Each structure stands twice: as C-alpha cells, then as structure tokens.
Amino acid sequence: MMLRHLANIYRLGVKELWSLWRDPMMLFLIGYTFTVAVYTAGTAMPETLHRTPIAIVDEDDSALSQRLIGAFYPPSFTPPVRISQAEVDPGLDAGRYTLVLAIPPDFQRDLLAGRSPALQLNLDATRMSQAFAGSGFAQQIVLGEVAEFLQRQRVVTPSPVELATRVRFNPTLSNTWFGSPMELVNLITMLSIILTGAALIREREHGTVEHLLVMPVTPTEIMLAKIWAMALVVLLASALSLNGVIRGLLQVPIEGSLGLFFCGVTLHLFATTSMGIFMATLARSMPQFGLLMVLVMMPLQMLSGGVTPRESMPAWVQWAMSLAPTTHFTELSQAILYRGAGIDVVWSSFVALALIGSVLFALSLRRFRATIAQLA
Template sequence: MSPLHSLGTIRRLGVKELWSLWRDPVMLVLIAFSFTVSVYTSATAMPETLHHVSIAIVDEDHTPLSRQITAAFYPPQFLPPALIGQEAVDPGLDIGRYSFVLNIPPDFQRDVLAGRPAEIQINVDATRMSQAFTGNGNIQQIIQGEIQAFLRGRNPAMASPVELSLRARFNPALEKAWFGSLMEIINQITMLSLILTGAALIREREHGTIEHLLVMPVTPAQIMLAKVWSMSLVVLLAAALSLNGVVRGLLGVPIEGSLPLFFAGAGLHLFAMTALGIYLATLARNMPQFGMLMILILLPLQMLSGGTTPRESMPQLVQNLMLAAPTTHFVELGQAILYRGAGFDVVWPSFAALLIIGSIMFHLSLRRFRSAIGSMA
C-alpha cells in the first residue's frame, strides 16, 4: 500500500470518527461544558481566593492609627469592616457571621509611637481553612504596612531604613482567575483526550462496528492514527475557542506567549494522551470500567504534574517518577508560554520529552491494540 493511499485511508477513518462523535449528544455536551462552564467556574470560584470576606474590628484605641488600620480593609477582598464591641466577638464567630475579628487594644498608638511592644489580636474562624490560611497572612501584611506608613508620616526617623519593594511579574495584580482559567484549559485538554479516544473505541466495540473494520483492508496502526488525529482535532478546536472566547473575552485574561507554539505543544501532548486512552480502552470491557481506570490514571497525572502545586514542593521520588508523565512537560511548557511568554528556545526540552513519551506510548498502545483486535478476529 502506497503512503499516499495509507494517508487517504487514515483521513477517511478519521472523518468517520468525527461523524460518530457528532451523533453522540452526551459527548458534545461534555466537550461544551468542559471548555466553557468548567473553565469559568475554575477561574472565578477558587476557594483560596479572598473575595468579600467578612471581618469585624473591636477598636478600643479610637486613634488615627486604629482608624487608618480599619480603613485598610475594603472590597473586593474584604467586606467593609463591622465595628463591634468586645462582647460581640464570641457570638459573631460562633454563628459564622465573621471570618476574622481584630481587637485593637487601648493605648495601641501611644505604644507604637513610644517604641514599646504593641499587639493586635487576630481571631480567625479556622473552620474556613482556605480563607483562614490566606487571609491571616494578608491581614498581617496590611496591618504592618499601615503601621509603617503611619510612622513615616509622623516621624520619618522612626521608620525602618530598609523599604521592601515588591514586584510581581507576569501577574501584577495577583489575579487568581489568570491562573485558574489557563490551568483548567490544560486540565481539560488532558481529560478529554483520554475520554474521547477511549469512548470512541469502546463505542465501536459495543455497536459491533469494530468487526466491520477487521474485515476491511486497514491496519491497526491506521485505525489508531485515525482516532488520534480526529479526537485531537476536536480537543484543539474546543481549546482554541475557549481560550479566545472564555479566557480572553469573558474573563479578560491576557495571553503573553504564542498561541501557535502552545497548540503545537498541545498537539504533542494529545498524541501521547490519546494513545494512552486507546490503551485503557483495550483493558476495559465497557464504559464504567473505562471510567474507573481513567480516574486512577487521570487524578495522579493532574495532581502531581505541577499544575496544582509546584513540583519542587513534592518528594524527590515523586518528582523523578512524574518526569515519565506527559502532563508534567505539558504543564511546564503551557505555563511558560501562556504566563511568561517563553519562546521555543526555552520550552524545546518539554517538546522533546513529549515527543519521546508520545512515541513510546503510541508503540505500547499499538501492540496492545493489535493483540486486542486479534482476539476478536
């Protein structure tokens, strides 16, 4: 069979896969939901983000410094502070009305100006763990910043001679939506590449069309390549629409790097993940089994790839093992390109790793696929 004829066969088989997907409304709804609602909610409903957090202040000092500290808490991170008495602290925390309560003691300003130790009590509702952890650090920074500003205004000689200048690169306003939306795009590309290819193979087995392919003059490699390119095309198109429509348009997240370069890396990642999806589909007998296998594989891939927490914070053994996972290199190149505007001269090692891993996965999946369809014949 000539290479040109083989490519034509792969194209026609891929078109057949696209028509099969078009007639599957459940999969179409899943694709649409994954790249619209899921991306938007991941960007805007992150639990660690401080957004309209309730805070109360017990001001027992009633001085310009205490009023300056009170005025430093404002939307959108905090709700306007509620000024309460000492007797309302415990009931307010017990009922969940306040997440944080600050107690500014009497003579606080006088102690600060005199250089004596001065303390502010911060009461935290630790049942709201994510907000408690993030908000506690933010509140301490706000209070320290206001005290330093107050001292500089009253007596410049009392201020610290060293001033820390903080510059946040790539995300100056520290917008959590910038991180959440782009990482969700990367996660959905990974998830749908597994689901679509695996479901396509299982669907053919359940409908009996795999037997039709076995009597046709096509090879297992052509069948696999057809599924790989067709499902990869669907995922890439959905991701491109989501990046431009939801991320850029609806959320207003800037994309720093080259989108063609990112999608080139995504194509290599899809080459590896679609092959893995076919491998899992040959192990499963039906969709429920495939779903269980996918969860066992997908969750570690996404949680340990560096998209949720930095890889440097993980044990060294986990870091080394995850170098064999395509998601690790895809997250690395995706963050470098989309967040930091990196070029090919920076991300080429990730491209090379994805190409090697994808080739190995495709070879292993092809061997398994040949064995599986051989047992059907």
C-alpha cells in the same frame, strides 16, 4: 499502498467525528469544559482578599476602637459586624465570619499609658485562602492605625536597605492570569483521554468493532483514525477557548507564539490519545473507564507542576513524573504562554513529548491488536 492506508485512516476518522456529533452528552461535555470550566477556574478562587466577612467585638468603645472598625471596608472586607464576645464562637462555627477581631476593655487607655494591651484575632482556618491572607492584612491594618493614632500621623521609618520588588510575567499577581491557562492545559489532557477512550468503548458496546474486523482495514489504521479525529476536536476546542474565553472574556495576555504552543498541544495530544486507547483496552465498560480515569488523572494533574512546583516534590516523584507527558506539556505551556519562550527554550520538552508519545503509541497499538484478536 500508502495512499490506500491514508484514505482508510481519513474515512475512519470521519466516521469517528460523525459518531461524536451524534453524541449530545459528549458535545455538552466539550462545550462546558472549554468555556464554563475555564472561566470558573480563572475567577472562582482569587488569591487577593475580596469581600472577606469580618466581625468585631468592641468592648472598649473608644475613639481608637472606632478608628479600627472603620479601617476594614469593602472591597477587601465586608462592612464589619459588631457582635458580643458570646457570639464569637457560634458565628465562627456557623461560618458567618472568617475573621473576628476582639478589642478588650480599656484598650485605648492602656495604650496611651504606655502599657502593651493585646488584641485577639480569631480566624476560620477552614477558609484557607481568606484566613491566610486576611490575617496578615488585618495585622498590617491594626498596627498602622495604632501607630498613626499614637503619633497623630502615619510615619514611615526609613530603612537602611531598600528592597526593590520586580514582579515579572504577572505584575498584578492576578490568579486569573494563572488559573485559566492552567485549567485549559489540564482540560486538554482530560478530554483527549476521555474522547478516545469513550470512542473505543462505545464501539465495543454497540458491536461495531466486529464490523470493522471484516473490513479491509488494519488495527493501526483504526487506531490512527481515532487519534487524529479526537485530537482535532480537542485542538479546535482549545484554540476557541484560548482566544475566546482566556484572551477575550478574561482579558489574560498571552506572551508567546500561539503557533508554537499548538504545535506542543499536537504532540501532547498524540501521547494522551494513545493513552486513552490503552486505558480503554483495559476497561470493559464506561463505568470502569471512569474509575480508571480518576486513578490516572489525579496524579497527572497534581504532580505535573501546574499546581505545585516540581522542585518542591520528593526526588523520586520528580523522576517518576518526568516519564509522564503532562509534565513536559505543562513546562512548555508555562514557558510559552507566560514567559514568551521560543523553540530554543522548549525544544527539550518537544523532544520528550515526541519520545513519550511514540512509546505510548507502541504500547497502545500492541494492546489494541491483542484486544482485536480476542474479539476475532
């Protein structure tokens, strides 16, 4: 009896794989998300300054002002553009500059006379990352150049306390090391829900569910077939993306055991594919399923700890998200991929994923049986 059930699950799963193979849009979605999307997430939003557009209003035209202009150079900044005071607001409004440094008249003379002249730094705060990092960097450059000009040399005042900074797990503070693995984690969740939900809705729209009802198969076998087939596709695609794009193309080092990580991926896929089937039983069409995906995926991705640390969230949000599989999957992924953690560290996340997956599978199976009964 058990062998017959396993054979049915296997054959139904193969049918799902053939259906996916004949769906070019789904194949394009899988290929795009696990290659271009992962690469883009790792390279498109650098935290460090890179070619930040800057303009300078030089109303002093002195040796010091020329020194300040020369201190802003690529690759952190684009070559500074000299503009007039009347061009500042139009340039910022048009988005041509992120930073505009205004040097007032008689700046050097006032400085040498012991007065405290003021410089004006205008920021385009709509470019949040560049404006935040650029303002601090620009202040350091200006203060350093002014101090060196006054003292004729750059003097570092010794501090009574030495702060030794030790950066672990990402010594260069590269956004690529963080962005690409976290994007892969999010895509594993998204694609597993989409593929299983779309597989069920596709059968309902094509009328093949009725064909399954007359076959000697149970709802449990149908559901398990969809789960293992779609989970296998996502598992293989994530393995190729991790080794080909993240480790190969982006040169991101992976500290932990890939075998342990993909064991966690398998448990997570068990939970998310069950969730996808549950959502597909609620939606009547693919457009409805897409709208439901937006409502579900946004909190799953934003509140799971991959974007913002969970400790900075309200307590009730932390408690609520502890019931979501993405929270525990993000925890174990960061621990294994970044910090090289072993099973002794991530075992609690594995247990939580197994429990949540079992509950989601039971709820999905109950809902799936009710849907099958209505069609019958």
